[in-house]
Amino acid sequence: MYKKMRLADTVRIAPELLGAPVEEAVKLALRDKLEGLVDKTIGAIVVITDVIEVGEGHILPGNAGVFYDAVFDAVTFMPEIQEIIEGTVLEVVEFGIFVGIGPLDGLVHVSQLTDEFMSYDEKNSRLITKGSGRALTVGDRVRARIVAVSLNEREPRDSKIGLTMRQHALGKLDWLEEARLEQQREGAGETEGKSKKKKKDDAKEGHSKKSEEGKK
Numbered sequence: 001m002y003k004k005m006r007l008a009d010t011v012r013i014a015p016e017l018l019g020a021p022v023e024e025a026v027k028l029a030l031r032d033k034l035e036g037l038v039d040k041t042i043g044a045i046v047v048i049t050d051v052i053e054v055g056e057g058h059i060l061p062g063n064a065g066v067f068y069d070a071v072f073d074a075v076t077f078m079p080e081i082q083e084i085i086e087g088t089v090l091e092v093v094e095f096g097i098f099v100g101i102g103p104l105d106g107l108v109h110v111s112q113l114t115d116e117f118m119s120y121d122e123k124n125s126r127l128i129t130k131g132s133g134r135a136l137t138v139g140d141r142v143r144a145r146i147v148a149v150s151l152n153e154r155e156p157r158d159s160k161i162g163l164t165m166r167q168h169a170l171g172k173l174d175w176l177e178e179a180r181l182e183q184q185r186e187g188a189g190e191t192e193g194k195s196k197k198k199k200k201d202d203a204k205e206g207h208s209k210k211s212e213e214g215k216k
Contacts, residue, residue, distance in 0.1 A: 001083060002102065003076050005042060006052065009034065012065040013057070023051045026070050034074070036103070038156040043078030044103045077102040079149050079161050086173070089140045092127055094120040097136055099144060099163060106161035108144055113165050134175060141173040 011029040018025070030048045038044045055069035079085075079101065087099040087106070096109040110118055113136065116129040126137040136142075148162030165171045 001078055001080050002046070003043075003078065004049070004073060005076050006071065006073055007042070008069070008071045010067055010069050012063075012067050015064045018066060022054055022057075022068070026054050026068050027051045027072070030070065030072055036156065038104075038151050038153050038159060040151050040153060043076045043151070044156065046075045046077055046103050049073045049075060077104065079104065079106070079146050081146055081149060083146045084143065084170075085146060085163070086141065086143045089136060089138055089142060092120075092125050092136060092138055094122070097127065097142075099142060101161065104156075104159055104161060106144070106146065106163040108142075108163045108165055112147075112163065114171065115166060134172070136172060143170050143173060143176065145170060 009030065011026060011033055013022075013025045013029055017028065020028075027048060030051070034045045035047060036045065050073045051070055052073060053071040057066040057068050059066055085099075085101045085106070087101040089097050090100045090105060091098040094110070096107055096113065099106045099108060110120075110127065113127065114129055114134075116131045118127045118129055118136075120126075121128055121135075124137070126135045128135045142165060144163040144165045145167055146161060147164050148160070150160040152158040152160075169176065
């Protein structure tokens with residue numbers, strides 16, 4: 001889930017940036033320091049949007065930079081258990097697919113892709129269902145549910161997010177669209193069948209009334 005948060009931190013302004021406007025220099029320093037980092041409390045910091053307040057600068061002995069306390073707004077991403085996400089398949093491997101969800105990647109294990117058995121086509125880097133022959137490959141858009149989250153603050157790339165696509169209304173978006181259209185066709189067919197049956201029943205009823213009137 002993306003959130004807009006107001007945060008506070010202290011940043012060092014390098015000597016070469018001291019001639020620039022303070023707020024601009026602080027924003028650049030905050031972006032360089034924080035964007036892309038992962039915190040277990042607030043999630044991944046996606047972007048620093050605005051600097052709200054900058055305190056007085058202070059220096060430390062032996063350091064040529066100037067340090068500023070700053071209050072700023074940032075957009076963060078925190079994956080939450082049971083959250084529904086949509087993302088793009090970034091990599092297909094024998095044991096599943098990696099999906100890009102915001103600034104992080106999630107893994108859908110092969111056992112959580114579909115109810116069908118899937119085989120790995122290494123030559124074409126894709127997973128194929130045994131029964132229907134449907135395939136998952138890099139670039140496909142999918143909808144999944146988050147089932148496990150383990151964030152790594154020191155190595156954000158090692159953060160682990162487990163996903164599933166086996167529940168209702170989850171899966172490759174093309175498959176979901178095909179299922180929706182098929183459901184519409186079945187619904188239209190059922191409606192048409194009921195309409196034809198009603199017309200037939202009405203015709204029988206009309207014929208029966210004419211017969212009774214003829215007897216009279």
